Amino acid sequence: MKTTRKNLLMLVLVFAMSMVLAACGGNNEPASSGNAVDAGGSNNGESDAAGGSENSGLAPYELKFAFPGTKQKDHDMVVEKINEYLKEKINATIDIQPIEWGQWDDKVNLMIASREPMDIYFTAQWSNYAVNVSKGAFMDLGDLLANTDAGKAIVNSLDSAFLEGSKIGGKNYGIPTNKELAASAGVVYRTDIAEELGLEMDSIKSVEDLGPILQKVKAEKPEMIPLFFREGENFNVHYFAEFDFLGDADVPGVILKDQDDTTIKPRYEFDRYLNNLKLAREFFQAGYINQDATTTTLSAQDALKAGNVFMTTASLKPGKDAELASATGLVGKLKQIELTGKTIATSETAGSMLAISTTSDDPERAMMFISLLHTDKYLNNLLNFGIEDVHYSRDGEIITPTEKAGDYALGSAWMLGNQFLNYVWDSEDPQKWEKFREFNEGGKPSPGLGFTFDAEPVKTQVAALVNVRKEFDAALDTGAVDPDDVLPNYINKLKAAGIDDVIAEKQRQFDEFLANK
Template identity: 50%
Template sequence: MLSKRNKRFKRAVKPLTAVLLMSMVLAACGGGGNNQSSDASPSGTASSQTGTSSGASGLKPYEIKLLWEGSAQKDTAAIEAKINEYLQPKINATVKITSLDFGQYDEKMPLLIASREPMDVVFTAQWNGYANNVSKGAFLAVDDPNGPAGNLLEQYGQDIISSLDPTFLEGSQINGHTYGIPTNKELAAQGGVFYRSDIADKLGLTEQLNNVKTIADLEPILKTVKEKEGSAFTPLFLTGEENFNSHYMAQLDYLGDNAIDGLIRKDGDSTKVISRFEDPGYMSNLDLTHQFFQEGLINKDAPTTSLGVTDALKKGNVFMVVASMIPGYDKETANALDMVGKIKMLNIGPITSSTSETAGSMLAISSTSKDPARAMMLINLLHSDKYLNNLINFGIEGEHYVKVSDNVIKAGPKASDYSPGVAWELGSQFLNYTYESEDPDKWNEMKKFNAEAHKSPALGFIFDVEPVKSEAAVLINISKQYAAALNTGAIDPSKAQEWYDKEKKNGLDKIIAEKQKQLDAFIASKKISR
């Protein structure tokens, strides 16, 4: 389950090819939503029933193509068969599951969108191009009665409406419409690290770790790991997206896609939009990370690796990774990686809530879907049907997991053949079983965690890139030349000035002005609505 629940553990960038690919994608996708499907009702009927076998009456068979971000699983076909056996009496549909690895998702998704690949339900998030993809017409508005798909949420998503905190739906809208259904999960984030507690105990580092307050405090601990465990062991594994300048660590609210400069602080009250290069915390983290890199504490392939943080930990030769923390996440992660008792988490920094959380994990309906209504029926069931939700997340009872009690499970004999670890992507986590090694009160603890968060002044706002999409496309490409290498410490922080200068020459001021204009209007509208 160690993936990336708001921005979790992903995206490796290969700069040169990524720049060329994005250029082609933006050119191919610039036509907005003109190719959206116009068949809003399920094939064969306009019935809106999804919860009983009568809901399938008159519906023609349909295969729902579901795409999520995560590692391929050996027993996916067996899970599909079980899902389909259950789904057919309900909505006369089958499901075809496809997954893209964490290191490949952001590279391959733009190509699938540009080629108009037939898809139905697609994972998306604010941090992986949600707003940009909406502007390209990749996803359908699911709550627009005048749109090509009609108000799918109202017709086929009543369980979503009744169970999901309204903050989620409000915080994921673009121009007043919903293009992705958020996962029902945490509404906040806290920066921190996972570390190998068994290694820490062996090296006598546990007390030191318990006293860590800042990123800088990690340095002597990582140096000890390097000295005692040798060159075959990586003290700190970073990727281009999971590093000390990830939004949950640096407390940066980019108001949309992180690749488009212009932000406010999540942990403050100012609504002035600034460049990342004007934020002292961001610049300080560049210096510190570069120092760690030069000291040999970070994996040398950090800017380019396609290995997700999940898989890096699972390999067994990594001591520490950066992560966004929530209550009980260390035990959840240890279960997913079959490393119970070997992983602990260390919180660093405040608990904050921003649109990165409300829109940090969503299921969208592709504009290439041939049956958007059936796609919405599936999403609705993932938010309401406990059996289906746990089947798709944990596999088959008696094989991939064994029940300890009604809501508590332990690993089954075939757990290693199906453990996708993407419950944070699929429906409602409040339907999820908990493992016996986890706190059975985990979901109540999550509610407390949400309540303690400092809310970003821009909570609920997502930048509409359309007025500056040409400038944004250029800045995205420039970002791919520098971001991964700088944020993982692989190149000298002085290169940040070169990056900043290129942005300034290619429309940064215009983008910041547009972000400020939209944010001011959003805040004003909230005051009026009160």
Template identity: 60%
Template sequence: MFKGKGKLGKSISLVLASSVVLTALPVANAAGSSSTLAPYKLTMYYPGSPAKDEAKIEAQMNSYLKTKINASIDLIPIDWGQWDSKMNLLKASREPMDIIFTAQWNGHANDVAKKVFLALDDPNGPAGNLLAQYGKNITSSLDPAFLAGSKVNGHNYGVPTNKELAAQGGVIYRADIADKLGLTSKLNAVKTVKDLEAILATVKAKTNMTPLFLRDGDNFNSHYFAQQDFLGDTTIEGLIRKDGTSTKVITRFDDKQYMDQLKLTREFFKKGYINKDAATTQLSGQDALKKGNVFMIVASLKPGKDAETAIAANLAGKLKQINMTERTVSTGETAGSMLGISTTSKNPARAMMFINLLHSDKYLNNLLNFGIEGEHYTKISAEIIKPGPKAANYNPGATWMFGNQFLNYVWNTEASNKWAAFKNFNRGAKLSPALGFTFNAQPVKTQVAALVTVRNKYIAGLETGAIDPSKAAEFQKKEKANGLDKVIAEKQKQLNAFLAAKK
């Protein structure tokens, strides 16, 4: 079973030892009849590629939402490669926005310090306790571990997706190409990144494909692969290892395993195994596979991630995954996918009503995730679906972002026991020594902002192999000149206080 102590660890242990298959709950009635609410148009920003039939999905959602909460929705997907830059501009300019995707690996704690998101459970806050008033289906269906683990300075600034809790790094590859090249047995024997070298060399020599596609955030040095717990926000330097026992806060460059991985990735890059634009590409790994000229990507894995990715990439039955790291749980997993409400929202209550529906309304949840029945998908049974005649026109492949994933239908190319497999995946995972702790960046927000700027200049190149690891020393020197020691000390101080309170 799970290792670790404290109320949060016990909560996670209990929920992951039980069944994770949930049923749809009735819509909360806290807002009263939709007829008593004034019409309101919501905006929802999230990373992803715009779809051809997006307007049709919106129209269907709007018709349904009118009867539920007298609202309409403007879906605003932004390509992964442009997500950070565009959203940072929108946040800085105080653009009116309602719902925004957020995650600990995407600068959540830093955004909270910048007052981008509303506290959702603060009765004394500007919007009141939105979760208590309009999120009753969220709090009744979402295990308390998610909300407890994703708090920043005592409050929730995002509603976590109800999904798997454990994390595991690995790769997803083209199994059909591997079979043709006679690589299947070698791939089945892979245990370490070094084991991939001969396989990637064969792909380079015998095909015109990119052997290994890497990008900023998805590489062998990403937090989920390197087993690093950045204590609530991967954009802020200072970590402990999830798979260890030490609670001493260090920098990534003090982690020998991380530095060794940098060197190996650099070797792969110089040998031509990795895409040359790895440090700057705007493609997601999923979209790279979809183009058809990529053999392998690095990904955060879960049961059936290969089948799920294959559907989204139009490669059904052609992908397989290799699990390459220990399964771990940190605060980052509880806050790894959330929907927050912007402090610029003109109607936070209606935004929370919508998020509440995504956690409880099976029809709306599946409409957003899979499109219109008979067009984008067709049913084989009550819970199993297959692609419809217009599947290519709407297939966001983002079920892990929206509400309650256990309300989702299962594709016919996925395991029919998918949700039971999630339970088994979580069981026995290693708990980070800092589980439940989220760093509050407010006391050092000036230094954090400066460090994030420095990080953005170097990290993508280093972690994808495009820059020699010798540059790490230069990177750390610039970090120290911009307040690194103060941030590390503040993280250590807050973590020590958290751990002391648990005893």
């Protein structure tokens, strides 16, 4: 046990030191078009990711890239600018396909099942990563990472903890985003409404404390949704309940990442899961939660942007409220409240990744594009924030929105490459990236840090369990149904689909991982 704790502490120290380097990289001098810098600031010249601006010998190729998000009004304008640059860098163009959050899982499942041609998918531990690996949807990236300039540039730009912590069976099937390593959760709320109603937001220390606040919002602002919920945004999602799924969040069997117990159990055997179901039901029946929570396709960000939502749940980090404010047109009107401690788990190292599809006709070109997102400041900011002097103006690393900023507000920087290359909005803390480093200090390591479950031995059961969860999770987690009535049937169906087999296999692999640490 002492050895395990020592190893975990050493990992945290490594993470913290690497983030110091990464934060330094975020303070490089402004880059002109084509200038590339890695997270550690060690490459101040042209990017090696795609051979600089040399594309001789590369045939023209159109990449296809799918990720969850809302298509922006100026999408075509920005993509045209991206393609001008990609032609110069890697003789490629790209078809960027945002898919609405509420349709993401189902649409990607169909695309993968039909073997639709695709080059790059967004993926994550909480978004069918292990399940899709077991289906053969994503490439083993080991050779591309080790033996291409693009892959080597990614390896050099990333803390090794990201690549190690996101492996399945010792192999990388996704390239993690370079971002924060610690995680906490809470809520984001409208400060202007809170001030107008005289709400005592400092009284909120737990989810139970939200009741009186939401009650007053409902009474005084009947046109507003007091608390926005949807599948994937509620009290029982992995980041809020602090579940560590030890891999794909669609595969049952968890430990608690804020505790030390390494016994894997179904969620329904944890009190916090049951308590969260009951509280969600209470809030839903009281009218605090949007009544379409089970079926809405809006993301929490889009719900805030619509202007009639008071509060949402959120995975938090320094400045999350300011990021959301810029993306939703609510600058100065959002604030976050942290309701959990800070933890470090594989869900963070594998919490946001780009995978190369096994249907790609040019995997090496796909890797070149991903590498540019990790090393090329111009492309990274163009994709994330739009066109300089059209969607924002820039003074060094600080950017200010123009009147057209709302026409391209992707709000997806945490998905795309290297956040330490991102410019900082003038409404954000100019020391944002330094705060990210500080945020990681003192985070509690999950007992499962570095472990990712390989679902291959029980892939038949996993596929059946994913379907069962789709049938029940959204309605239960959003409070739309009574858990006393529905949960017993849910448990029975999980058992019939093989949950005990999956948990036993997950425990076997996890015990082996712990024994070898």
